[in-house]
Each structure stands twice: as structure tokens, then as C-alpha cells.
Amino acid sequence: MMEWMIRAAVVAVVAALLASVLRQSVPQFALVLTLTAGVWLLAGAVDSLGAVVELINRLSSIAGVEPQVIQPVLKTAAIAVLARLTSEMCRGAGEQGLAAFVDTAGTLAALGAALPLLEGVAELMAVMLT
Amino acid sequence: MDVDLIFKIAAIGILVAVLNQVLIRAGRDEQAMMTTLAGLVVVLMMVVQEIAALFDLVKNLFQL
Incomplete structure (x- = not known):
């Protein structure tokens, strides 16, 4: 290493x-x-x-912990890294606007990847509260 | 992925830069731009394969 x-x-x-x-x-x-x-x-x-x-x-x-819980976390981390690298490359090419679009798209994609986790948490809370 | 690819791209870039300057000084601006574009296409074709290989590697590693 x-x-x-x-x-x-x-x-x-x-x-x-x-x-x-x-x-x-x-x-x-x-x-x-x-x-x-x-x-x-x-x-x-x-x-x-x-x-x-x-x-x-x-x-x-x-x-x-079930493996289905870890998958969204890893996906979100990968999406964050990819979005950051891509937006920095766009800024290096002088395209700050495009970099901002990439950042926003990365945020939305990360939210979408974390959605299964949030659904699981909401169901768990519903079960616990009723 | 081999380190040689980086040096190959740098060599193609320097070659294209020299040709660019020669053509601009000869007054052929449009041919200079076409040379730059052709060099870019060649280099991008070399790089895109490596990027695809990297994404496949990451996908298989994480089972995403």
C-alpha cells in the first residue's frame, strides 16, 4: 500500500x-x-x-444488521464521491454552471438511493407507535 | 490500467499542440481546429474504455 x-x-x-x-x-x-x-x-x-x-x-x-440496510449507505457514499469528482472536473474546465448542475443531480440521486432506508425507518416508527 | 496511457495521451497532446501552432501560423485556422478535434476524439476513445472498465470494477466490488 x-x-x-x-x-x-x-x-x-x-x-x-x-x-x-x-x-x-x-x-x-x-x-x-x-x-x-x-x-x-x-x-x-x-x-x-x-x-x-x-x-x-x-x-x-x-x-x-441486514445487508439490505448497508446497501443504500454504500450507494449514497459512492454517489457522493462520484458527484464531487465530476463537479470538480467541470470546474477545472471552467464550467461552474455545469458543476452546479452536477452537484444538484448528485444530491437528488443520493436522496433517491437513501429512500429505502427512510421507508424502513418510517415503517419501524409506525409499528412502534401503534 | 497502465501508467503508459497517461504518457501516450500527453504525447498525442503535444503532437496536436505543435501541429496546431504550425497550421495557425500557416494561416489555416480551420484545419488547426479540425486537427485538435481529431486528436480529442482519438484520446477520448482511448480514455472512455478505461472509464467503463473502472465503473464495472466498482460495480462488481460493491455489488451495487
């Missing part, structure tokens, strides 16, 4: 240098280069994320 992080840091710095060189003449390529470097970094980080997700699942099964 440490070796990968060092490699990732070097790759990120080199990509930032190359993007700054390209930005002067062809700024569109700087954006695509940043996107590619970001995708490479995410692809390397996803490996360690798998271990974290497995731990979460194991803890939830020990605690006696």
Missing part, C-alpha cells in the same frame, strides 16, 4: 506537470489528461477499498 501510494504521488505530480504544459496551447487535452490520471488513481485505490467494504459487511453481519 505504501509503495503504491508513493507511485501514485509521483504519477499525480508528473500528470499535473504535463497538464500545465498542455494547458497553454491545447487546454482540452489538459482536461483529458487530468481525467485519465484521476481514473488511474481511482483504479489503484479501489483495491484497498474492497477490503474496507468486506469489513463493513462482516461487522454488520456480526451486529445482526
Whole structure:
């Protein structure tokens, strides 16, 4: 993990240098280069994320929580990360308006993903109160 | 995903930038823009496959 992080840091710095060189003449390529470097970094980080997700699942099964409860939480977290990265890329391209739209869409999508949880809570409260 | 892809994209970007400058100085602005667009299309085709692979990986990892 440490070796990968060092490699990732070097790759990120080199990509930032190359993007700054390209930005002067062809700024569109700087954006695509940043996107590619970001995708490479995410692809390397996803490996360690798998271990974290497995731990979460194991803890939830020990605690006696159903897996259906954990799914919306993970989906909401993934939607939040994706929306944030996309809106920052749009801002880097100079499109603040588009970034605001992406943020709003991410908020609505996260609400929609968390809906099953809220329904479960409402049903539980109805059962407890009656 | 390989690190080489990043360097390939940077190399294509520099090539397109040089061609851009040459064509603009020769007075062919529309050809310069077409060259930039062609380079962008090539690079995007390379990147989109990697993005699709990343999303498949995340979906399989989380079973979302």
C-alpha cells in the first residue's frame, strides 16, 4: 500500500506537470489528461477499498444488521464521491454552471438511493407507535 | 490500467499542440481546429474504455 501510494504521488505530480504544459496551447487535452490520471488513481485505490467494504459487511453481519440496510449507505457514499469528482472536473474546465448542475443531480440521486432506508425507518416508527 | 496511457495521451497532446501552432501560423485556422478535434476524439476513445472498465470494477466490488 505504501509503495503504491508513493507511485501514485509521483504519477499525480508528473500528470499535473504535463497538464500545465498542455494547458497553454491545447487546454482540452489538459482536461483529458487530468481525467485519465484521476481514473488511474481511482483504479489503484479501489483495491484497498474492497477490503474496507468486506469489513463493513462482516461487522454488520456480526451486529445482526441486514445487508439490505448497508446497501443504500454504500450507494449514497459512492454517489457522493462520484458527484464531487465530476463537479470538480467541470470546474477545472471552467464550467461552474455545469458543476452546479452536477452537484444538484448528485444530491437528488443520493436522496433517491437513501429512500429505502427512510421507508424502513418510517415503517419501524409506525409499528412502534401503534 | 497502465501508467503508459497517461504518457501516450500527453504525447498525442503535444503532437496536436505543435501541429496546431504550425497550421495557425500557416494561416489555416480551420484545419488547426479540425486537427485538435481529431486528436480529442482519438484520446477520448482511448480514455472512455478505461472509464467503463473502472465503473464495472466498482460495480462488481460493491455489488451495487
